[in-house]
Amino acid sequence: MTAIRGYVAPTTDTDALGVHSLDQFVLAVPDASVAQDFYGNFGLDVSRDGNVLAIKTFGHEHRWGSVIEGIKTKALHHLSFGCYADDLPRLKARIEEQGVKLIDPPPGFESNGFWFRNHDGVLIEVKVGPKVSPDRKAESQWISVPAGVPGTSVRAKAPPVRPRRLSHVLIFTSDVSESIKFYERTLGLRLSDRASDLVAFMHGIHGSDHHLLALVKSVAPGFHHCSWDVASLNDIGLGAMRMHDKGWTKGWGLGRHVLGSNYFHYVRDHKPEDSFYLWGPDVPREFTINYEGGES
Numbered sequence: 001m002t003a004i005r006g007y008v009a010p011t012t013d014t015d016a017l018g019v020h021s022l023d024q025f026v027l028a029v030p031d032a033s034v035a036q037d038f039y040g041n042f043g044l045d046v047s048r049d050g051n052v053l054a055i056k057t058f059g060h061e062h063r064w065g066s067v068i069e070g071i072k073t074k075a076l077h078h079l080s081f082g083c084y085a086d087d088l089p090r091l092k093a094r095i096e097e098q099g100v101k102l103i104d105p106p107p108g109f110e111s112n113g114f115w116f117r118n119h120d121g122v123l124i125e126v127k128v129g130p131k132v133s134p135d136r137k138a139e140s141q142w143i144s145v146p147a148g149v150p151g152t153s154v155r156a157k158a159p160p161v162r163p164r165r166l167s168h169v170l171i172f173t174s175d176v177s178e179s180i181k182f183y184e185r186t187l188g189l190r191l192s193d194r195a196s197d198l199v200a201f202m203h204g205i206h207g208s209d210h211h212l213l214a215l216v217k218s219v220a221p222g223f224h225h226c227s228w229d230v231a232s233l234n235d236i237g238l239g240a241m242r243m244h245d246k247g248w249t250k251g252w253g254l255g256r257h258v259l260g261s262n263y264f265h266y267v268r269d270h271k272p273e274d275s276f277y278l279w280g281p282d283v284p285r286e287f288t289i290n291y292e293g294g295e296s
């Protein structure tokens, strides 16, 4: 959950070529009902069709995410980026010129676009779609009331938190610098900020949040988080409390980032204590570190 404060205006370079939006993220999971519970409680509009969940925001037609059931451990299935119709053949030609091999779509995901893998093997689609990245800095609310008037309701009467849209995803990569070059050359994304070779934030060239794709260094590719824009700091606090009340107690927040300026509260999408241990204190961080894999 995030209140986005950073915005990058469209480029004035008329020759610039690039995708305009992160169209959707797709995850594969062992049990879609867990994801349905998680994203539903998060305040998203989740519907199930067979073994696939569609994740939308209330009041918005766009499908921001999908979850496919039928894999042993949760994994990023693919990322889909949207572009303007005129740009699709130009993007396709440029990506092929980069020596990137185009591949067939995975079953059930046939589209008007084309598919390839990044340098880490992550599956990526580029397709024609609506521009769902913002065209201006997102409005945020700081609700105030006159003196002598209560500023809050009782907790039971607090309104539901409804994220407005997907803002970005953060994925793991084996090489942040290589990733930046790859997404610049293929999707036309541009670097907003980076912190050495550990993390980088990239935006779209047609008007974008500070980042629609973030990259963090790891030993292998993977999905770290999806970030959903809400209207206020109050919504972040309220949403985090709702998730906590429903048993989604792990996470990190409330806080504010420097790069991107956004306020945040992260919520973990699984409850390890359900199957990992019956009782005891929180699992210490170092308990799950892969020292053999070079983590520290």
Ligand SMILES: [Fe+2]
Pocket: 168, 170, 214, 225, 227
């Ligand atoms: Fe984020």
